[in-house]
Amino acid sequence: MTATPMRQFALQGAAVILVLSIAWPYYGWSATALPWQQTSLLIGAVALFLASISRQPWWWRVIHAGFMPLVWATHQLAIDPGWFLLAAILVLLVFRGALSGQVPLYLSNRETVAALADLLADRGPCRFVDLGAGLGSTTVPLADHLPEHHFTGIENAPLTWLAGLLLSLGRNNITWRWDDLWATDLSRFDIVYAFLSPVPMPRLWEKVQKEMPPGSVFISNSFPVPGVTPDRVIKVPCTPARPLYCYQR
Ligand SMILES: C[S@@+](CC[C@H](N)C(=O)[O-])C[C@H]1O[C@@H](n2cnc3c(N)ncnc32)[C@H](O)[C@@H]1O
Known part of the structure; x- marks a missing residue:
């Protein structure tokens, strides 16, 4: 199976949907707050499993396992969302080629x-x-x-x-x-x-x-x-x- 960005997006999305579709009704039913730290760790584990059974390259597996736990950890820092928007725009302005054609910026020596x-x-x-x-x-x-x-x-x-x-x-x-x-x-x-x-x-x-x-x-x-x-x-x-x-x- 090839490792296109869309496929990775779908794999991570599937892990999020799978875990939340069980966790949300479960905690809603028992009227307790959803434990986001554990939920993000579980999403990481499910995403790693999906990436492994679909034989994604090892670096994608690492990204899948770490993505949601890192989102949770970053959320704890309570950074103004505007900074993330600014960072995303800057990355896009420099690395447009990586997104559209899988060609990032690195330089001839x-x-x-x-x-x-x-x-x-x-x-x-x-x-x-x-x-x-x-x-x-x-x-x-x-x-x-x-x-x-x-x-x-x-x-x-x-x-x-x-x-x-x-x-x-x-x-x-x-x-x-x-x-x-x-x-x-x-x-x-x-x-x-x-x-x-x-x-x-x-x-x-x-x-x-x-x-x-x-x-x-x-x-x-x-x-x-x-x-x-x-x-x-x-x-x-x-x-x-x-x-x-x-x-x-
Ligand atoms: C690996 S870098 C090489 C830079 C330069 N040629 C050098 O050797 O130092 C590849 C560059 O191609 C650009 N790039 C990727 N897709 C492109 C496209 N469709 N049209 C024009 N530039 C593109 C990227 O933005 C990036 O700057």
């Missing part, structure tokens, strides 16, 4: 950027795009290092995009766009770079095959295209390992 710089320098002036460009961790240093090349960053999380825009200021070989990578026409680029997650790779490969012109190269950091042998794998000297899977079009 210096070693990866150096490997990309070597590859681009060998190729000569060309047009490079980073799909899901984050804060510009590739486009900004590459644009400084290779002024003859042109770099485009596509980012759809508003706050991340804004930070990347500010960090890109003053460089006329960067185009920084607030856009959806799926709406980006790849036919205009010589090098397409992506550092996403395993989830979008099959769909992205379809797009690459349809749109990228002959002679261009698709590079995926860390996540190979399932079932497709890369033409080249660049071993970047860093820990944890972050290979660059290169697919020639």
Whole structure:
């Protein structure tokens, strides 16, 4: 069974409904207050059971077991709900990609950027795009290092995009766009770079095959295209390992 966010939502919801549908009538009938601490622990145990029998990855099981007890513990702190709303909005502004496409924000490291710089320098002036460009961790240093090349960053999380825009200021070989990578026409680029997650790779490969012109190269950091042998794998000297899977079009 795959571990989509909707499925996790359904599992946690099922545990809540199951426990409350027994506990509420029981305590209502005996005219005593519902013990929320014990109830939240029981919901955690039921959610863990449901996640285990449906074979969810271990981290989801931990989240299911701890979620309701943590909600109860946080409630005891009596924090103004406005702070939670603010935190949720900020998280959404930065991690929009995690919610909509299971692609969170983490950044390419210096070693990866150096490997990309070597590859681009060998190729000569060309047009490079980073799909899901984050804060510009590739486009900004590459644009400084290779002024003859042109770099485009596509980012759809508003706050991340804004930070990347500010960090890109003053460089006329960067185009920084607030856009959806799926709406980006790849036919205009010589090098397409992506550092996403395993989830979008099959769909992205379809797009690459349809749109990228002959002679261009698709590079995926860390996540190979399932079932497709890369033409080249660049071993970047860093820990944890972050290979660059290169697919020639
Ligand atoms: C793992 S980060 C990589 C950041 C940057 N490319 C780097 O290498 O440092 C992936 C980024 O893709 C963005 N993202 C996810 N889905 C996207 C989409 N559909 N369109 C544009 N950006 C997206 C996320 O917001 C996140 O900033």
